[in-house]
Amino acid sequence: MSPTKEFRLLALENPLLDIQAFGDEALLKKYDLKANDAILAEEKHQSIYEDLLNNFDAKLIAGGAAQNTARGAQYILEPNSVVYLGGAGDDKYAAILRDACKQAGLRVEYRVDPKIPTGRCGVVITGHNRSMVTELGAANHYDLEHLKRPDIWQLVENAEAYYVGGYHFTVCPPAIQELAKQAAEHNKPFILSLSAPFICQFFKEPLDASAPYWDYVIGNEGEAAAYSESHGLGLTDVKEIAKALANLPKVNTQRKRVAIITQGTEPTVVAVQGEDEVKEYPVHPLAKEEINDTNGAGDAFAGGFCAGIVDGKSLEEAVDMGQWLARLSIKELGPSYPFPKQTY
Numbered sequence: 001m002s003p004t005k006e007f008r009l010l011a012l013e014n015p016l017l018d019i020q021a022f023g024d025e026a027l028l029k030k031y032d033l034k035a036n037d038a039i040l041a042e043e044k045h046q047s048i049y050e051d052l053l054n055n056f057d058a059k060l061i062a063g064g065a066a067q068n069t070a071r072g073a074q075y076i077l078e079p080n081s082v083v084y085l086g087g088a089g090d091d092k093y094a095a096i097l098r099d100a101c102k103q104a105g106l107r108v109e110y111r112v113d114p115k116i117p118t119g120r121c122g123v124v125i126t127g128h129n130r131s132m133v134t135e136l137g138a139a140n141h142y143d144l145e146h147l148k149r150p151d152i153w154q155l156v157e158n159a160e161a162y163y164v165g166g167y168h169f170t171v172c173p174p175a176i177q178e179l180a181k182q183a184a185e186h187n188k189p190f191i192l193s194l195s196a197p198f199i200c201q202f203f204k205e206p207l208d209a210s211a212p213y214w215d216y217v218i219g220n221e222g223e224a225a226a227y228s229e230s231h232g233l234g235l236t237d238v239k240e241i242a243k244a245l246a247n248l249p250k251v252n253t254q255r256k257r258v259a260i261i262t263q264g265t266e267p268t269v270v271a272v273q274g275e276d277e278v279k280e281y282p283v284h285p286l287a288k289e290e291i292n293d294t295n296g297a298g299d300a301f302a303g304g305f306c307a308g309i310v311d312g313k314s315l316e317e318a319v320d321m322g323q324w325l326a327r328l329s330i331k332e333l334g335p336s337y338p339f340p341k342q343t344y
């Protein structure tokens, strides 16, 4: 890939503002939340945002999983390397997001819906866990029309790699398929994150429709387990699940699929299509007292990994870049990266 070209990586998903606070068991119980999960808000969750802001000293932090990844990749790559697409409102929260992305040097092209509020994600931190409750708002209205707008489509055609956050399966699967096909037709890498167990369980159909296009599929141990269960694989071993993912049928036969499964502090598992051996890469150690919170750690891993792939690094080095960026993000509050910038 050409290092002088601009906006080589194009990412798509749901821009959200995180309303993040340190909470406790009682708060999780009040809203019927698991300690480590990501869900869409239901009626019973409606008051959590005000509750976090008023009673738990919540902070407003730029979020949206793939937007975090896009900021992360841009953190490592040359200026003007990454462009991010998604739906937002025209309000205070959108302004905060735009500002954070601008500071990170990330170009955003939002589909703006002035009538609908920007999406928000309540994040409850307890220990090393994070529980997320999302109200998608304007992010839920992203559409194919925006993707196909001539100026946006030009960015799509210009890009040399695509990253899609699996959370977007709840929003606009046709847009995901368009990017997937574009990647396969032009032999560009298509990178997908499984994002959350509920995507594997309840959005199986659009997920499976995109699977033949995955050149890289990234997930964590919980998502791998949910994938195995919802697809009747009968596998519980993470290495075996990674192997199964790597060997699913594939459209672009010029690239072997790679499945990457992170496991928190346990080694990152990497399986390559057609290869018997599944590799394990230990994570970069981090002292307990250096941990701020794990919100966005997986997104940061994906950001570092994408930067490596876009820059033509080896698989091993791309994994190392992912682990490096995840470690940096865990030391920050929320899905953020340290400034002044550190270099890989």
Ligand code: 26A
Binding pocket: 013, 014, 016, 017, 018, 038, 039, 040, 062, 063, 064, 065, 066, 068, 121, 132, 133, 134, 136, 165, 167, 168, 170, 295, 296, 297, 298, 299, 335
């Ligand atoms: C559709 N859903 C549920 C979501 C999300 C989401 N990003 C997009 N769509 N639910 C949580 N997040 C984001 O995940 C990040 C941590 O990985 C949060 O905004 C948080 O920044």
